[in-house]
Amino acid sequence: MDFQFVVAMLGLGALYALLTIGVALLFGILGLMNFAYGEVTMAAGFAMYFFRDQPWPVAVGMAILIAVVVAVLSEKLAFKPLRNADPVTLMIASFAVSLALQSLARMTVLPRTEGVPPNEFLSRRISLLGAEVSMLDLLTVALCGTAMLALAVLLNRTTLGIQLRAAAENFQMARILGVKANLVVPSAFVITGGLAAIGAAVLVWRQGAVSAEMGLQPMLIAVISAVVGGMSSLRGAALGGFLLGAATSILEALLPTGLIAFRDAFLFTAVIAVLVVRPSGLLSGAKVRVS
C-alpha cells in the first residue's frame, strides 16, 4: 500500500469519524437521531460557497459560525419542546426539520447546484516520503484531526465536557446531580454545528459544488457509522466512523467497477445485519439508551 493511499484513507476515516460524533453526541444526550444534521452541513456548505473568494480559513470560520447558528436555532424551535419525547417521535421531528431547512434553502439561497471553484492552494500536490500527496488530503487529515483533538480536550479536561459525558451516559441521573439541561443541550448542538461545518468544508472541497440536497450523504454516513459503532458511546462512534471511512476507500479501490454503483446497497444491508445481530452496535458495551 503506498503512502498516498494511506493518507487518503486516513482523511476519509477522520472525516467520517467527525461527522459521526456530531450524530452520536446528540443521540447520547437526547436520544435524538438527528436527520437534520445533513441540513446543518448544507448550511455550512452554503457558507463555503458564499465566501468562496476569501482565503480558506475565513470561509471555514464563517461556515462554522453559520452551522452553529442553524444548529442552535433548530434546537430552540423544534427539539426543545420535544425534550421528553420518545426517540421515534424525535426522529420524525428531525425529518420535519430537515425538510423545512431544505425547502428554506431551495426557496432562498440555493435553488440549484452551485459550483465552488477548486482552491489553487488545495489542488497543489507535494511530495512527502517519496509519494505525491495532494494538499486536500493532508488538510483533511489535519483539520479533522485538530477538531477531534480539540473535542477530546474539551470532553476530558473541562467541566462542560465532564457534564456532557455524564449527560450522554445518563441524562436523568446527571440532571439530578445538578447538570443543567439548558446548558448541556445547547452546547451539544453548538459542538455538532462546529463538527458539521468542518465536515462540510472538506466535503465541498472534495465535491466542488453545493446544493440543497448535499446534506443527505454526510447524514447517512453519520447514521450508519453511529449504528455500527454503538450509538451512545462517543469513542465507539468515532471508531465506527473511522472504520467506515477506511472501509469505503478500500471498497472503492477493490470493488469491480460494475458494482461500485451498488456500494450504498452493500453498506446498508450491512447496517441491517448489524442491527439484527448486535442491536446496540458492534463496538459498544452493554449500556445503551435505545428503545
Added chain:
Amino acid sequence: MTAARIWRWWQTPILLAALLMVTAGVGGVGGVAISRVATLTLISVVFVAGLSIFSGNSGIMSFGHVAFMAIGAYTTAYLTIPTGLKAALFSDLPGSLRFLAEVQTGFIPAVIISGVAATVLGAVTAPVVARLTGLQSGIATLALLIVVFNVLNSWTDVTRGSSSMIGIPQHTTLPLVLAIAVLAVVVAWAHRTSRSGLQLQASREDYWAATASGIAVGRHRAIAWFLSSFLCGVAGSLYAGFLATFNVRSFFLTATFAFVVMVVIGGYLSLSGAVIGSLAVSVLQEGLRRLQDVQIAGAALPAGVADLILSAILLVVLVKAPYGLLGVRELRLPRRAGRAGTAAPAQTPAPEKAKLEV
C-alpha cells in the same frame, strides 16, 4: 352473530368507506384537476391502510414501506407496458431476465402480481423486522428504503436507472381506486380486529407483559409486515397505472416523508386516524400547491413554501398531540350517554419503556 354485533364490527369500516366515497364523489363531479387529486388521494389511502396494518398495530414507525410501493410500480410497468415499446426501453436486459420483455398481463392481474412481488420483499425482510423495536426498527426500515432505491437507481439495464419509466397504459380509474381503497380499509380493519392484530396491539402497549402472556410478538409483527407489504405494493401499482410514467425519485425520502406526515397527523395508532390523516393532508397539500401558484403582489410564492408549512404543521402536531388527532380512537357514531367513554390515548411513557428494554 346478532345485528348489533355485526354493526359494531362494521361501523368503522363503513364510516371510513363513506368518507372515501365522498372523496371519490368530489373527484367525479369536479374537473380534471380535482379528479386527479382525488385519485392520488385514494391511492395514498391504500398505501396508508397498508402502513397502518404494521405501524398502527405494532406501534413501530416504518420508513421503508415506500420501497414496497416502488416494487409494485416497477412490476406493473414490466407487466403492462406494450411489448413493442418494452423491447425498445429495455434493450439491455441480462439473459436471465429476458422474459420481462415478453410478459404481458391485463391491469387487474398486474395489480395483484405487483402486490405479490412486494410481499416477496416483505417475506425476505420480515425476520429482521420481527426482531427489532423502536429506533433500531426505524433505522433498519430506512436502510431498506435506501437499499431498494440504490438498486433501482443503479441497475440501469433492468430498471432504466434514473431515467423515467414511460408508456405504462393508464388503467387506474376513479371507481377502481375507490373499490380497492375500500377493500384495503376493510382488510386493514379485519386484521386489526383479528386475533393476531389484537395480540400485536397488546405488544404495542406493553411488550414484556405481552411476551409474558405467551404472545409471539415477532410472529405477529412478521404477519402484519407481510400483509402491509402487499397493500403497499398494490398502491404502487395503482400509482404507476394512473400516472403512466414515474421516476425512481418518486419513491424516496420525499414520498416517505409525505406518508409519515399523513399517518402522524391523523394518529398512526388507529386506522381511522391514518385514513383521515391521509385525506386531510392530501387536501392540505393541494391547497398549499394552489396557494403557491397564486400571484401575491405580482410575485408568486417561491416553490418550497408548501413543504415548509407541512413540516411546521408536523412539528406542531408532534409537540401538541404526539399521537395525532385521533390517538387510538377509531371513527364511530356517538353512542348513547353513559357508555360514551372512548378509550384514552395510549400511554406509552417512553423513558420507562427504554429502561425496561436495556
